[in-house]
Amino acid sequence: xxxxxxxxxxxxxxxxxxxxxxxxxxxxxxxxxxxxxxxxxxxxxxxxxxxxxxxxxxxxxxxxxxxxxxxxxxxxxxxxxxxxxxxxxxxxxxxxxxxxxxxxxxxxxxxxxxxxxxxxxxxxxxxxxxxxxxxxxxxxxxxxxxxxxxxxxxxxxxxxxxxxxxxxxxxxxxxxxxxxxxxxxx
Amino acid sequence: xxxxxxxxxxxxxxxxxxxxxxxxxxxxxxxxxxxxxxxxxxxxxxxxxxxxxxxxxxxxxxxxxxxxxxxxxxxxxxxxxxxxxxxxxxxxxxxxxxxxxxxxxxxxxxxxxxxxxxxxxxxxxxxxxxxxxxxxxxxxxxxxxxxxxxxxxxxxxxxxxxxxxxxxxxxxxxxxxxxxxxxxxx
DNA sequence: CAGAACGTACAGTTATTTCTGTACGAAGAT
DNA sequence: ATCTTCGTACAGAAATAACTGTACGTTCTG
Numbered sequence: 001x002x003x004x005x006x007x008x009x010x011x012x013x014x015x016x017x018x019x020x021x022x023x024x025x026x027x028x029x030x031x032x033x034x035x036x037x038x039x040x041x042x043x044x045x046x047x048x049x050x051x052x053x054x055x056x057x058x059x060x061x062x063x064x065x066x067x068x069x070x071x072x073x074x075x076x077x078x079x080x081x082x083x084x085x086x087x088x089x090x091x092x093x094x095x096x097x098x099x100x101x102x103x104x105x106x107x108x109x110x111x112x113x114x115x116x117x118x119x120x121x122x123x124x125x126x127x128x129x130x131x132x133x134x135x136x137x138x139x140x141x142x143x144x145x146x147x148x149x150x151x152x153x154x155x156x157x158x159x160x161x162x163x164x165x166x167x168x169x170x171x172x173x174x175x176x177x178x179x180x181x182x183x184x185x186x
Numbered sequence: 187x188x189x190x191x192x193x194x195x196x197x198x199x200x201x202x203x204x205x206x207x208x209x210x211x212x213x214x215x216x217x218x219x220x221x222x223x224x225x226x227x228x229x230x231x232x233x234x235x236x237x238x239x240x241x242x243x244x245x246x247x248x249x250x251x252x253x254x255x256x257x258x259x260x261x262x263x264x265x266x267x268x269x270x271x272x273x274x275x276x277x278x279x280x281x282x283x284x285x286x287x288x289x290x291x292x293x294x295x296x297x298x299x300x301x302x303x304x305x306x307x308x309x310x311x312x313x314x315x316x317x318x319x320x321x322x323x324x325x326x327x328x329x330x331x332x333x334x335x336x337x338x339x340x341x342x343x344x345x346x347x348x349x350x351x352x353x354x355x356x357x358x359x360x361x362x363x364x365x366x367x368x369x370x371x372x
Numbered sequence: 373c374a375g376a377a378c379g380t381a382c383a384g385t386t387a388t389t390t391c392t393g394t395a396c397g398a399a400g401a402t
Numbered sequence: 403a404t405c406t407t408c409g410t411a412c413a414g415a416a417a418t419a420a421c422t423g424t425a426c427g428t429t430c431t432g
Binding site: 222224250251252253254257277 | 419420421422423429430431
Binding site for chain 1: 408
């Protein structure tokens with residue numbers, strides 16, 4: 001929590017309470033990003049920081065080890081939710097949240113969902129060609145044929161879906177999505 | 187795994203191998219849905235099942251307890267990834283995967299992300315009004331004012347983002363998304 | 373009305389993940 | 403060059419989550 005000397009005590013308390021509510025709400029729902037609760041909490045802390053923060057300061061504020069801060073902040077940086085900041089004069093690494101949440105959302109999708117889609121597509125295509133090979137060497141076994149065909153239908157449909165998903169992610173990245181869903185609800 | 191008697195052994199093996207690759211790819215990346223690996227694996231199993239499946243059959247195929255199947259399948263039903271099916275004559279509950287993955291995607295967003303967005307919005311709005319109250323009872327403390335104003339800017343921007351996110355989810359639900367990103371890439 | 377079959381709640385166990393403290397390599401300071 | 407300071411790898415400890423077996427309520431069967 002940012003130091004705030006010289007505030008009237010009740011008001012400082014009220015400010016911290018207002019922040020705490022938001023930090024906890026954000027932190028709790030951050031499991032959607034595949035992030036642990038404490039890393040989510042760290043994100044919330046950084047969100048209200050008005051200046052870049054060091055690992056030591058985070059550890060002090062979170063009452064956790066510096067090691068945990070290091071791994072937590074790395075997770076956030078990998079997801080581009082937090083940026084490493086350079087400040088001359090300081091030997092310590094400094095971090096601050098990416099405040100453009102539209103960008104954060106697009107990056108998350110690109111990094112996590114996009115990667116998963118590519119991996120699944122690859123597996124689907126490989127299995128698809130294997131099934132086609134089985135179908136080619138048809139042995140007159142009707143039950144086998146039936147199953148192979150049923151699997152192929154499902155796999156083709158899944159491939160179609162993942163291709164769509166990848167195009168959707170591209171629409172996030174290119175910001176085309178804002179044509180359909182504008183930032184401002186006029 | 188579905189019984190498939192009367193197949194030539196090599197071909198059955200090849201079929202199972204092709205399925206296994208897809209099941210594992212899907213299962214591995216299903217952490218994105220907040221699902222445990224074994225529930226993800228269960229989903230993959232059901233995906234290649236050509237008929238609805240009972241809990242006992244799942245337990246046998248997964249080599250896991252019926253209790254685990256019960257809780258796993260409930261998770262999947264809650265997310266609308268799997269549907270409970272009624273079949274006259276059978277006293278057992280039957281389940282099958284929802285094969286429309288576009289629908290599954292939309293439902294997941296609606297259920298998980300939509301809920302999180304609503305909760306966060308509520309917290310943000312409450313804290314926003316508290317901060318406005320602090321700002322109103324201005325005590326001449328400039329540092330406090332500065333912090334409150336900085337927090338308000340961030341909160342207002344976050345509210346704007348969550349409103350956008352909710353509209354995005356609505357575009358998934360209404361299928362308007364397919365105007366921008368069509369299912370078929372012509 | 374028993375009796376059997378089904379799905380799940382719950383508590384205990386097992387497995388996994390998260391967190392910490394120590395140790396070490398890299399890079400700046402003296 | 404030596405001495406700090408910094409961030410992180412790594413191994414063990416603590417906390418959490420997943421899985422199982424038993425027990426029980428419900429619903430169908432005879």
